[in-house]
Amino acid sequence: MKVKIKRIEKRGKDTWVLVEAPRWNRWSTQVHVGKPAHEGISPGVEDVWAPSFAVCTEPDVYQRLHALYLSAA
Numbered sequence: 001m002k003v004k005i006k007r008i009e010k011r012g013k014d015t016w017v018l019v020e021a022p023r024w025n026r027w028s029t030q031v032h033v034g035k036p037a038h039e040g041i042s043p044g045v046e047d048v049w050a051p052s053f054a055v056c057t058e059p060d061v062y063q064r065l066h067a068l069y070l071s072a073a
Helices: 059-072
Strands: 004-011 014-029 038-051
Touching: 004 059
Parallel strands: none
Antiparallel strands: 004 014, 014 038
16 A cells, blocks of 8 residues: 655664555535435645655665655754
8 A cells, every 4th residue: 555654763672664645535425314314524734653674665765765764863
């Protein structure tokens, strides 16, 4: 699954990555009281913390992120 990397944090010896992952949102609306509600699903996103070993990336993306990390330190 393709995700957007939002943040990288070091916690002790572990590195965690905050990613924006796709998900489905359920919605429901009732136009008039006593009438049936309309329900459905729509695409959305959710922030999820993942251990770094669970996130794979292309080498050039990793190198850019690592350079940004070093410049921020």
